[in-house]
Amino acid sequence: GNSVTQMEGPVTLSEEAFLTINCTYTATGYPSLFWYVQYPGEGLQLLLKATKADDKGSNKGFEATYRKETTSFHLEKGSVQVSDSAVYFCALSGGSNYKLTFGKGTLLTVNP
Amino acid sequence: NAGVTQTPKFQVLKTGQSMTLQCAQDMNHNSMYWYRQDPGMGLRLIYYSASEGTTDKGEVPNGYNVSRLNKREFSLRLESAAPSQTSVYFCASSSSGRTDSLGYGYTFGSGTRLTVV
Numbered sequence: 001g002n003s004v005t006q007m008e009g010p011v012t013l014s015e016e017a018f019l020t021i022n023c024t025y026t027a028t029g030y031p032s033l034f035w036y037v038q039y040p041g042e043g044l045q046l047l048l049k050a051t052k053a054d055d056k057g058s059n060k061g062f063e064a065t066y067r068k069e070t071t072s073f074h075l076e077k078g079s080v081q082v083s084d085s086a087v088y089f090c091a092l093s094g095g096s097n098y099k100l101t102f103g104k105g106t107l108l109t110v111n112p
Numbered sequence: 113n114a115g116v117t118q119t120p121k122f123q124v125l126k127t128g129q130s131m132t133l134q135c136a137q138d139m140n141h142n143s144m145y146w147y148r149q150d151p152g153m154g155l156r157l158i159y160y161s162a163s164e165g166t167t168d169k170g171e172v173p174n175g176y177n178v179s180r181l182n183k184r185e186f187s188l189r190l191e192s193a194a195p196s197q198t199s200v201y202f203c204a205s206s207s208s209g210r211t212d213s214l215g216y217g218y219t220f221g222s223g224t225r226l227t228v229v
Contacts, residue, residue, distance in 0.1 A: 008152075034217055043116075043202055043220035044155075089154065099145070099170075100204075100218055104154035 002027045006090045006103035013080055013110050021075040021106045023064075023090035031094040033057075033066050033073040038087040038105070047075075047088070080110045115139070118203050118221035125193040125228045133188040133224050135203030143206045144186035145218070146170075146178060148199040155202065161186055193228045200225050 006023040013019060025031065032051045036044040048057030053068035062077045073090060090103040116137045125131055137144065142163045147155040157170030161180040175197060177189045186205075190197060204218040 036217075036220075043222045044204075044218075045220070046217040049217055099157060099160060102155040104152065 002031065002092055002101040004090050004092055004101055004103035006088075007106055008104060010107040010109060013108070015082055015110055015112050016079045017110075019075070019077040019080045019084075019108070021088055021090075021108070023073045023075065023103060025071050025073065025090075025092050027071075027092055027094070029094060031092040033064070034091040034093070034100070035062070035064055035073070035075050036089040036091060036102075038089065040086070044089065080108070082110045082112050084108060085110045116203055116205055116219050116221035118201075118224050120224060121222070122225050123227070125190075125226065127194060127228060129193050130189065130191050131193065132190075133201055133203075133226075134185070135187065135221060136185045137203075137205040137219070138184065139205060139207075139219065140183070141205035141207050141219070142183070144180065145204045145206075146176075146186070146188045147202045147204065148172065149202060149223075150199050158188065158201075193226075195228045198226060198228045
């Protein structure tokens, strides 16, 4: 079946630091890949997505590239802000199972 | 705003009590889902409904039942609540299960925080 493994954190950074949150996946076929973000007290919001190999998803300064050869979809941001403090979830759908499968989430805290 | 609406936002139950969590979406989505979120466990799928009139078990269905009342509404029922069901519950919807592979993603509600004592 499908599965997603992401670094568990928590991750604590200073403002303007570089962010990487690793995500790898296991799936049959050609899944779509997603990053969702959950701000404190809220539901999940789609941050970015990529639907085929070598696609780069981007939004709000965050980027992730769909790497089929390494089955990875790492999230990066060049300069984080305090407002980026949230839980980030890597997810996939498609392949043998069209439902979303989530990683366990990574808590990011950005200090001023 | 358009989206997914969940009620209630907070609930405290005693062990053995029953309750229904309500979810409604106004985006004309075909598929709806119920997840629970627990610390260190991420989101786990309880039940889903690929289309109106169908429901299927997810990863952790025991102790729950669902009803897809119509295209808009998908409710989750706890018949006899247990402390292990203390969690945050999220409802989500998507335009079509099969087109999710094209990258449409899900829209989530803001969650129901349930405590069973």
